[in-house]
Structures are given as C-alpha cells and as structure tokens.
Amino acid sequence: MEKIITTPDPRLRERSSKVSKITDEIHDIIAAMVSASLDWENKHPYELSAAMAAPQLGINKRIIIVRDDLADKEKATFTALINPEITKTEGRLETDYEGCLSVPEIYGLVERPHKVKVKALLEDGHEVRLKANGYLARTLLHEIDHLNGILFIDHIKGKKDAFFHLDDKGNMQPLDYDTEVAGNTNLFPEDD
Numbered sequence: 724m725e726k727i728i729t730t731p732d733p734r735l736r737e738r739s740s741k742v743s744k745i746t747d748e749i750h751d752i753i754a755a756m757v758s759a760s761l762d763w764e765n766k767h768p769y770e771l772s773a774a775m776a777a778p779q780l781g782i783n784k785r786i787i788i789v790r791d792d793l794a795d796k797e798k799a800t801f802t803a804l805i806n807p808e809i810t811k812t813e814g815r816l817e818t819d820y821e822g823c824l825s826v827p828e829i830y831g832l833v834e835r836p837h838k839v840k841v842k843a844l845l846e847d848g849h850e851v852r853l854k855a856n857g858y859l860a861r862t863l864l865h866e867i868d869h870l871n872g873i874l875f876i877d878h879i880k881g882k883k884d885a886f887f888h889l890d891d892k893g894n895m896q897p898l899d900y901d902t903e904v905a906g907n908t909n910l911f912p913e914d915d
C-alpha cells in the first residue's frame with residue numbers, strides 16, 4: 724500500500740513532470756491512488772475523498788484522480804486525468820472550504836473561479852475536454868495546483884480568518900491564526 728505523504732514533505736512542493744507514455748507503471752500508479760483514497764476514507768468517517776494527485780503518494784508525475792460522484796460516499800469510483808491542463812477559468816470568484824489529505828486536520832476558506840475548462844488524457848489515451856463549475860471546478864483547480872507544487876494553504880497564507888479544523892463531532896471550528904497557524908513550519912516550511 725502506497726502511503727499518503729503530508730506536509731512538510733518536500734515532494735509536495737515540487738513541480739511534477741509530464742507523463743510521456745501511458746505504460747503499465749502509469750496504470751499501477753492510478754490503481755494505487757484509488758486504493759489510497761479509499762483507505763483514507765475508511766479511516767475518516769465524516770469526510771469524503773473527492774480527489775487525489777500523484778505527488779500525494781510521493782510520485783511527482785502529472786496524474787490526478789477525481790471521484791465520479793462528489794457527494795455520495797457509497798459511490799466510490801474515480802476517473803484518472805493525465806497531464807491535465809487548465810485552458811480557461813471564468814465566472815465570479817467563490818469562497819468555500821477546502822481540505823487536503825496531505826494537510827491533516829486543517830481546512831481553509833479558499834477563493835477560486837466558479838468555472839474552469841480542463842484538457843487532459845484519459846487512462847486509455849483519449850484526449851478529453853471538460854467544463855466544470857462549482858465544487859468540481861474547485862476540486863480540479865486544487866488537484867492541478869498539486870502538480871505545480873502548490874497547496875491550498877498557500878492561497879490563504881496570512882489570512883487570519885481562513886483556517887479551520889474539524890472538532891470531534893465533525894463540525895468546522897476556526898483556528899486562531901497567530902497561535903495555531905502562523906509560524907507553523909509543518910505548514911510553511913520556508914518560514915523556518
């Protein structure tokens with residue numbers, strides 16, 4: 724079982740390289756991403772694993788997986804997107820909560836464009852062009868950020884009212900920025 728890496732692992736801050744050929748190794752990486760996502764979800768009863776990027780397994784290749792149904796915990800199938808590229812963002816900016824399997828226990832209110840267009844290869848090598856909005860657009864932007872070494876916390880660094888954690892009952896509670904976030908070198912190792 725591949726292990727999900729977490730901050731401050733430097734592989735999360737690297738730019739991933741393009742997949743030049745969809746080989747058996749690539750199929751194996753995708754299968755490992757799906758199984759790591761489901762394994763994580765089984766251990767987190769209040770949360771759903773919406774997506775994952777290969778660098779979260781310490782593999783710096785441009786591959787993401789996105790859950791086919793982002794709302795239903797019973798429907799746990801995923802689509803892999805290889806070399807995904809944002810071709811356009813549009814619409815109003817929206818602020819919503821994000822979390823990340825690689826940033827344990829922390830949630831943030833992140834501003835993202837409402838609509839996105841993405842071009843990618845499917846696992847069978849066919850090119851697809853997707854139009855997404857709302858939560859799916861947010862998910863795609865979050866995952867493609869991973870391929871460029873960017874985490875959601877980087878977008879809200881310095882914002883005092885944007886950081887949260889889940890309490891024991893699964894409710895979102897604000898974190899005190901000055902004592903719990905600022906200077907946390909787990910989150911922002913470059914500040915060390």
Ligand SMILES: [Zn+2]
Pocket residue numbers: 822823824825865866869
């Ligand atoms: Zn993430």
